[in-house]
Amino acid sequence: MLAPFANEPILELRRSAVRAQLHHALERVDATLPLEVPVWIGEDSRTGDRLLSTDPGNPDRVVGRAPAAGGADAEAAVAQARQGLREWRAVRAQERAGALVAAAQWLRERRVELAALEVRECAKPWPEADADVCEAIDFLEYYARGAIELGRGRELLQVPGEHNELRYVPRGIVAVISPWNFPLAIPCGMTAAALATGNAVVLKPAEQSPAIAYRLVQALRAGGVPPAAVSLVPGDGDAGAALVRHPDVHAIAFTGSLAVGREIVRSAADTGDGQRHFKQVVAELGGKNCVIVDADADLDEAVPAIIGSAFAYAGQKCSAASRVLVHEAVAEHLLERLAGAAKVLVVGQAETLGTDVPPVIERAAQERVARYCRLAAEQGRVVAQAQAPDGDGWFSPATVASDLPADSPVLGDEIFGPLLAVQSVRDVEHACDVVDGLAYALTGGLFARDPSVVRRVRERTPVGNLYVNRGITGAMVGRQPFGGNRLSGTGMKAGGPDYLLQFVEQRAYSENTMRHGLEV
Amino acid sequence: MSASGQAAASPVDDRVEAELRRVGAKLEAALPSASHQPLKVLDARAMELASSDRELRAALFRFVDVVPACRSLDDLARHLTGFLAEVSDSPPPISAAMRISHTKAGRAALGAAAAGGVKHLAHRFIVGESPRSALGTLSKLWDHGVASSVDLLGEATVTQSEADHYAARCSEAIEVLAPATRRWPAREHLESDSVGPVTRANVCVKISALTPLLRPDAPARGQRDAARRLRPLLRQAAHAGAHLHIDMESLDSREAVLELALALLDEEDFRDGPSTGLVLQAYLRDSPDQLAQIMDWARSTRRRPPLKVRLVKGAYWDQELVQARQHGWAVPVFERKQDCDRNYEGLTRTLLDARPALRVAIASHNLRSVSHAIAYNRVSGGRDIDLELQVLRGLGDELQHALASEGYRVRTYCPVGDLVAGMAYLVRRLLENTSNESFLSEQARGTPLDELLAPP
Numbered sequence: 001m002l003a004p005f006a007n008e009p010i011l012e013l014r015r016s017a018v019r020a021q022l023h024h025a026l027e028r029v030d031a032t033l034p035l036e037v038p039v040w041i042g043e044d045s046r047t048g049d050r051l052l053s054t055d056p057g058n059p060d061r062v063v064g065r066a067p068a069a070g071g072a073d074a075e076a077a078v079a080q081a082r083q084g085l086r087e088w089r090a091v092r093a094q095e096r097a098g099a100l101v102a103a104a105q106w107l108r109e110r111r112v113e114l115a116a117l118e119v120r121e122c123a124k125p126w127p128e129a130d131a132d133v134c135e136a137i138d139f140l141e142y143y144a145r146g147a148i149e150l151g152r153g154r155e156l157l158q159v160p161g162e163h164n165e166l167r168y169v170p171r172g173i174v175a176v177i178s179p180w181n182f183p184l185a186i187p188c189g190m191t192a193a194a195l196a197t198g199n200a201v202v203l204k205p206a207e208q209s210p211a212i213a214y215r216l217v218q219a220l221r222a223g224g225v226p227p228a229a230v231s232l233v234p235g236d237g238d239a240g241a242a243l244v245r246h247p248d249v250h251a252i253a254f255t256g257s258l259a260v261g262r263e264i265v266r267s268a269a270d271t272g273d274g275q276r277h278f279k280q281v282v283a284e285l286g287g288k289n290c291v292i293v294d295a296d297a298d299l300d301e302a303v304p305a306i307i308g309s310a311f312a313y314a315g316q317k318c319s320a321a322s323r324v325l326v327h328e329a330v331a332e333h334l335l336e337r338l339a340g341a342a343k344v345l346v347v348g349q350a351e352t353l354g355t356d357v358p359p360v361i362e363r364a365a366q367e368r369v370a371r372y373c374r375l376a377a378e379q380g381r382v383v384a385q386a387q388a389p390d391g392d393g394w395f396s397p398a399t400v401a402s403d404l405p406a407d408s409p410v411l412g413d414e415i416f417g418p419l420l421a422v423q424s425v426r427d428v429e430h431a432c433d434v435v436d437g438l439a440y441a442l443t444g445g446l447f448a449r450d451p452s453v454v455r456r457v458r459e460r461t462p463v464g465n466l467y468v469n470r471g472i473t474g475a476m477v478g479r480q481p482f483g484g485n486r487l488s489g490t491g492m493k494a495g496g497p498d499y500l501l502q503f504v505e506q507r508a509y510s511e512n513t514m515r516h517g518l519e520v
Numbered sequence: 521m522s523a524s525g526q527a528a529a530s531p532v533d534d535r536v537e538a539e540l541r542r543v544g545a546k547l548e549a550a551l552p553s554a555s556h557q558p559l560k561v562l563d564a565r566a567m568e569l570a571s572s573d574r575e576l577r578a579a580l581f582r583f584v585d586v587v588p589a590c591r592s593l594d595d596l597a598r599h600l601t602g603f604l605a606e607v608s609d610s611p612p613p614i615s616a617a618m619r620i621s622h623t624k625a626g627r628a629a630l631g632a633a634a635a636g637g638v639k640h641l642a643h644r645f646i647v648g649e650s651p652r653s654a655l656g657t658l659s660k661l662w663d664h665g666v667a668s669s670v671d672l673l674g675e676a677t678v679t680q681s682e683a684d685h686y687a688a689r690c691s692e693a694i695e696v697l698a699p700a701t702r703r704w705p706a707r708e709h710l711e712s713d714s715v716g717p718v719t720r721a722n723v724c725v726k727i728s729a730l731t732p733l734l735r736p737d738a739p740a741r742g743q744r745d746a747a748r749r750l751r752p753l754l755r756q757a758a759h760a761g762a763h764l765h766i767d768m769e770s771l772d773s774r775e776a777v778l779e780l781a782l783a784l785l786d787e788e789d790f791r792d793g794p795s796t797g798l799v800l801q802a803y804l805r806d807s808p809d810q811l812a813q814i815m816d817w818a819r820s821t822r823r824r825p826p827l828k829v830r831l832v833k834g835a836y837w838d839q840e841l842v843q844a845r846q847h848g849w850a851v852p853v854f855e856r857k858q859d860c861d862r863n864y865e866g867l868t869r870t871l872l873d874a875r876p877a878l879r880v881a882i883a884s885h886n887l888r889s890v891s892h893a894i895a896y897n898r899v900s901g902g903r904d905i906d907l908e909l910q911v912l913r914g915l916g917d918e919l920q921h922a923l924a925s926e927g928y929r930v931r932t933y934c935p936v937g938d939l940v941a942g943m944a945y946l947v948r949r950l951l952e953n954t955s956n957e958s959f960l961s962e963q964a965r966g967t968p969l970d971e972l973l974a975p976p
Contacts, residue, residue, distance in 0.1 A: 009848030014736035014772050127737060296589040296599065300676035307678075329591060340679020344732050346741070354738025449586040451602040 002101065005142050007476050008108070008134040013127060019353060022126055025112040026351060029120060035211040037066035039073050040232040042080040051207055051234055056123035056359040057349045057393040063121040064211030069204070069235035074242035077231045078249060081173040081200040084228030089170050089198040093151025095224075097144035100192055103223030104140035107133060107184075107215075114184060114215060121211050122183050123350040123358040123393070128313050131474070135185035136216070138477035139192045139495065146500045147196035161514040168504035170198035171280060172250035175243035177264075179256050180361060181316045183209035188216050189477075189494050190253035190282070191230065195220065197503040199251070200229040202243055206256075208361055210234035244268055247275035251503060255284040255318075258414070258440075258487055265490070282502045283490045284483055286414040287318045287442030289472055292431040292457065293326040293334055297447035298469070303337045305471040309445065310420040311345055311398045312473065314357050316365075319443045319465070319473045319482070322415060324422040325431040331424035335402060338422060339384035342400045347388045357386065357418050359393035366394040369417035372410055373399050376419065380404035383422070414440070428453055432460040442484030445472040462486060464493065532899060537975070539895035544887055544973045550922035576614070579603035585947050587638045588939050593631030597621050600634050639939065645914035645949055646673065646942050647934040651696040654936050658697075659704060662720075665924040666932055667710045669722040669765060669910070670697060673937030673945050677729045686729040687749040691756060693936070697721035698760035709929050713905045715826055715876050719795050721762035722931065725753065727777045728769055739776035747784060754784070757794035765828070768799035770836045771843075771852050778810065782817050790823065797828035797881070800871075802864040803837055803853045811870055818877040828879040830910060831867055833860060835948055861889065861976030868893045875906060881931065883910035885919055888973050894928070904928060915949060 012018050034052075038045035048067025055061040069077075088096070107114060111133045118129035154166040174194035178187035187205055194201045205213030217232045233239055237260070244252055244267045254264050261283045268279040291306055293299075309321035326334045348355040360366050376382060380403040388395035398418040404410050410421055425431045428448070435444060444463035448454055454468055464484035465475060475482040481496020483489045492498040513519050529537075582603045590596045601621045604614055620626035648654030651670060658668045670693055677683045701720035711718050728734055730749045734742030757764040766781050768774060781798055784790065798814065800807055811829075818827055834840075837853055844851045854860040864884070871880045872893070882893040890909055897907045909930045911920045916932070923930040935945055 007848060012847070012849050014775070016775060019737065295591065296586050296595070298585070298589070300678075303678045304676075337678055337682075340681060341732065344680060352738075354735055354741055449582065449589070450599055451606060452598075 002097070002141075002145055002148070005138075005145055005478055007478065008137040008141075010127070010134050011112075011130045013130075013353070021112055022116070022353070025116040026119065029113055029116040033120065034062040034065045035117075035214065037064045037210040037214045037234055038232070039067050039069050039234060040214075040217060040227075041073065041077045042084070042228045042231065044076075051210060051236070053121050053208055053210055055120050055393075056361050057351070057391075059363075059392060059394070061120070063117075064209075064214070064234075066210045066234035068207075069233035069239040071238075071242045073233050073235070074202075074239060074246060077202040077233050078173060078243070078246050080228045080231055081202055082248065084226055084230070085170070085172055085198075085200040087226050088195070088200055088229040091198070093147050093198075096196060096198065097148050099220070099224035100140045100144040100147075100196055101223070103192075103219040103225070104137045104144075106219040106222045107137050107140070110215075111137075114212070117212055117215065118183055119350045121209050122180055122361065124183075124313060125350045125355050125358050126353055129350075132182050132185045135182070135477060135495075136188035139185065139189035142477045142495060143189075143192045143196040143500060146497065150197065150500055150504065156508075161512065161519055163511045163513050165509040167507045167509065168197065168501075169507055171503060171505055172199060172277075173248060174199045174201050174251045174253060174503065175240075175246075175249045176201055176203045177240045177243070177252065177254045177256065178203065178205050178213065180206035180208035181313070181318075183212040184216055186255050187213050190255065191216065191220065193494075193500055194251070194253060194503050195225055195230065197500050199503055202231045202233060202249075204233050204235060204240045204243060207234070207236050241267065245270075247273040249279065250277055251280040251282065253282040253503075258285045261285040280502060281490055284318065284494065285442075285488050286416075286440060287320075287484060287488050288323065288412065288414055288438050288440045289319060289321050289443045289445070289463075290323040290325050290431070290435050290438075291321045291445035291447070291472060292425075292428060292435070293324060293330065294428050294446070294448035294450070294453055295327040295329040296449045297327075297330065298449065299330065299334060299337060301469060302334070302447040303341050305445070305447075306338060306420075307341045307345070309471040309473050311342070311357050311418050314360050314396060314398075315418040315420075316360060316416055317473055318484075318488075319475065320416075321443075321445060321472050322420060323411060324420065325425045325434055326422065327427060327431075328424045331422075335383060335400075335422055338420075339400055342384040342386055342398055342420075345386040345398045347386050347395055347398060349393065357396070357398045359395045360417055361394065363394055365417060366396055369396040369415065369419060372413070372415050372417070372419055373397070373401075375408070376401035376404065376410045376421070379408045379410065380421075412438070428457060432457060435461060435463070439486055440484065440488045441486040442488035443467065443472045445470075464488065535899045536892065536895045539899055540888075540891045541973055543894045544891035545969060546926060547887060547891060547919075547922045548969055548972075550925045551918045552921050573607070573609070573611075575607040575609075576611070579607050581947055581950060583634065584638050584641070584950065585943055587635060588943055590631075590635075593628045593635070594624070596631035596635050597627035600630065641950075642939055642942055642946055645912075645935060645946055646937060646939075647913060648936055649938050651693040651936055654934065655696070655700050658934065659700075661932060662701075662704045662707060662710070665707060665710065665927075666920055666930055667707075667718075667720070667722070667908075668932050668934050669724055669763075671724040671767070671933060671935045672729075673935050673942045674729060678732050680732060683729070683731050683745070683749060687753065690723060690725050690753050693723045694721065694753070694756050694760050694762045694764075697723065698762045702761075709905060709927060713879070713929075714903060715879065715906075718908075718929075719761055719763040721760070722765065723757070723762060724765045724767050724933070725750070726767045726769060727780060728773050734773055734776060736772040736776075739773075739779070743776055743780040747780060750780075750784060751787075751789070754790055754794055754796070757796075758790070758792070761794075763795040763797065763828070765797040765830065766799070768801055768832075771804070771840055774804075774810075778813070782814075785823055785827070786817075786821055792824050795825045795828065797830055797879075799830045799832055800867060801832055801834035802867055803834035803840075803860045805852060805854060805863075807863065807867060808870075811867055815870075815874050815877070818874070826876055826879050828881060828908075829871055830881040830883050831864065831871060832883045833864060858976040861886070864889055865892050865976070869896055869900075872897055872900060872902060872907070875902070879908070880906075881908040881910050883912075883933070885911060885916045887919075888976070890919070890923075891973060912949065 050068040053064040115129035345356040350358040386398040441462040477495035481493035483493035731745035
């Protein structure tokens with residue numbers, strides 16, 4: 001019997017004794033770099049150096065080295081998965097859960113080193129890296145318990161002479177295509193959900209974070225998941241596309257950009273090549289997340305929360321705040337405080353405690369952010385900027401902009417960087433109109449103290465995760481099931497009670513129990 | 521019972537308990553009776569109403585919290601009725617208030633009454649909008665044998681200009697208070713102890729308000745930034761002959777504040793002054809370790825004026841508990857009232873024993889805690905003049921009166937600032953005051969003296 005689920009406590013970094021561990025962990029990890037990340041299909045593994053992941057804060061430092069998986073690898077991985085599926089689906093839910101919980105323990109025992117690896121491979125500042133590792137542990141523990149529950153099937157209406165059952169069985173082979181911004185938690189969540197429900201998984205991680213994904217697969221296999229049931233195919237977009245296309249893949253779990261998500265949905269809809277099923281697509285895509293600030297908001301709370309939601313991890317979160325819609329009565333005061341708070345942000349290396357804004361993931365990202373900043377300056381006004389330091393990393397300044405025209409791409413596009421646009425609105429109804437006009441609907445925030453306003457915004461908002469009087473990032477497994485609507489996502493929310501349903505088929509069973517007038 | 525709660529009572533403990541009862545009885549007898557202060561009775565009734573009903577309490581606090589952000593009487597009424605609507609069982613006066621809110625005129629009246637009520641409540645706790653406007657009250661307190669300490673309320677500091685503004689207000693407070701207090705008449709028991717003179721002008725400062733850069737996981741940058749604003753204030757206080765007291769806030773900044781304070785005070789420039797102080801929060805489980813750290817520092821420093829340590833229970837209990845529980849961390853505060861009270865007494869004794877290396881201020885409204893401090897001081901051979909008692913304006917007024925009339929040195933903590941700035945402070949005080957476990961509500965309920973003075 002598993003104890004009730006509880007979130008893994010993050011490191012208490014406000015204590016100096018806890019902070020002292022970090023430096024040593026980083027040294028230990030540095031000594032192992034670059035990590036050889038294999039194409040790991042069943043028991044077969046091969047290494048290579050076509051794919052290099054580098055430290056965004058020091059691009060000369062190679063963190064992971066991997067072959068670039070191709071079409072043949074995808075084929076081999078799916079073949080292995082077929083075998084792995086046969087083995088794994090026969091394991092009882094309780095034992096599958098046990099393997100996930102053991103994998104969680106493997107991660108827990110190495111949590112500081114794993115965080116250190118994220119600091120290096122993805123320039124995640126320590127608090128963000130630690131939270132990501134904790135979230136990965138949470139997904140394993142949470143879905144393990146969910147799998148046991150699903151394993152019991154569902155209660156159906158029973159009448160005399162008839163026995164009815166509803167069971168959940170695995171869909172089959174799941175391709176997991178994961179991003180770099182939560183490089184352990186997101187691949188872990190999608191993979192764990194698929195494995196918990198008896199599926200076999202082929203994991204294609206982002207080319208920016210293969211090393212961390214490798215650690216995840218190590219954890220799962222060490223916990224007891226058969227090697228054939230979880231394979232790793234590091235590679236670029238082509239490797240992912242090959243898996244999506246494959247007629248023997250039953251489901252695709254994807255987290256990433258809207259553009260790639262659209263392509264996956266399109267490709268997966270095709271049932272050619274003798275395929276005898278429709279592919280299930282579970283997609284968590286982008287956002288253009290707005291924080292509404294009403295006239296009675298507590299600005300002492302709103303300002304730090306908005307700054308954190310916009311600029312932590314350089315805004316590279318699908319949940320990040322990218323727009324503020326503030327009631328005109330307090331707009332000037334809020335903008336002044338946001339500007340002042342933004343100016344004192346520290347743009348620096350992820351490994352340095354106290355860094356607010358680390359370098360962005362790669363050169364292309366840096367260039368994209370710079371492009372949008374130029375646009376913001378041309379079309380509107382740059383109100384404040386925390387300058388990026390000199391150095392080789394992909395540093396981007398943290399920027400607050402205002403007075404942008406309604407059709408500005410700065411207001412509509414997902415920028416995925418440290419750029420926040422602030423605008424004044426007549427009132428909360430007007431703010432809700434703006435939010436309703438967007439194609440994305442992932443997270444949203446509201447700072448207001450009138451209960452009727454809170455009720456109204458709850459009614460009108462389309463977002464999947466509304467946060468009231470707090471920041472809009474940092475969703476916790478079990479507490480804030482995460483996922484968006486409209487073009488922000490396709491299905492049920494991660495870290496919530498319904499997520500596993502996407503990875504199963506339903507089988508109903510009904511038996512006549514009467515024999516010659518007697519119930520047997 | 522001894523401070524550890526484990527060992528058997530010693531002869532000293534028995535003497536302390538006996539003296540404690542004598543002191544406590546005299547103090548209780550010296551408390552002013554309710555009939556002399558009709559306005560206080562009204563407030564007490566409101567507090568009582570709030571204490572007895574959790575939902576009502578929450579509604580009232582949410583209202584108090586939002587008052588400064590309301591822009592019109594209608595706005596005030598809308599918020600008040602919004603909060604009260606969520607209370608499932610409104611007492612008759614509340615239902616009556618809800619009924620008049622259906623018309624515009626009714627809302628205006630309700631809004632005005634509610635805002636008036638909150639302003640009245642605020643004035644009980646806040647002595648004035650600025651140090652200058654507070655001088656009258658502070659001077660009257662001195663005339664009645666009560667010293668004071670001024671604390672500047674303000675919005676959170678999130679920008680550099682807000683930090684500069686706060687530092688300027690602190691500077692203004694020193695500049696206004698130091699000369700003004702010099703004109704006050706002599707009050708020997710308020711302005712000297714066995715070590716020497718006790719300064720009249722007393723200003724509290726919050727490190728977190730002196731910088732927007734303080735981060736719990738990376739204190740150094742914020743410490744440096746706060747230090748560059750604090751040094752000139754220390755110099756100014758030394759020159760003006762004022763005492764500067766460094767407040768302690770939540771655990772997030774505790775390490776940073778203590779480290780910064782001790783480091784700054786060790787600097788050459790501050791060897792001879794000003795008189796300064798720190799705060800020790802008894803509700804923190806590791807407070808004995810902090811005290812050990814402070815005492816080590818006091819023993820080895822070359823600084824001449826002894827550091828004053830104000831012993832408080834702690835004002836962020838709910839916040840610390842919730843934060844720890846949300847993150848799955850060990851709860852840093854004592855969760856049971858008696859454990860905190862016991863710790864308070866243990867720390868009291870250690871502090872009193874540490875004199876004259878330290879000066880001691882016991883800040884409590886708990887009759888037992890206060891009597892214990894006075895009793896232990898006497899039993900261990902100390903003079904009354906070497907112990908200062910402190911109370912909060914608005915909450916400790918009765919105790920202040922009793923202590924002053926018994927001739928003890930009592931100092932009242934007087935917040936200064938406008939209504940907007942004062943809200944967070946006010947809500948915290950109300951929370952403390954209406955908690956069922958609060959000593960004041962026990963007293964109000966007519967609990968017998970023996971029970972009030974029982975060991976924790």
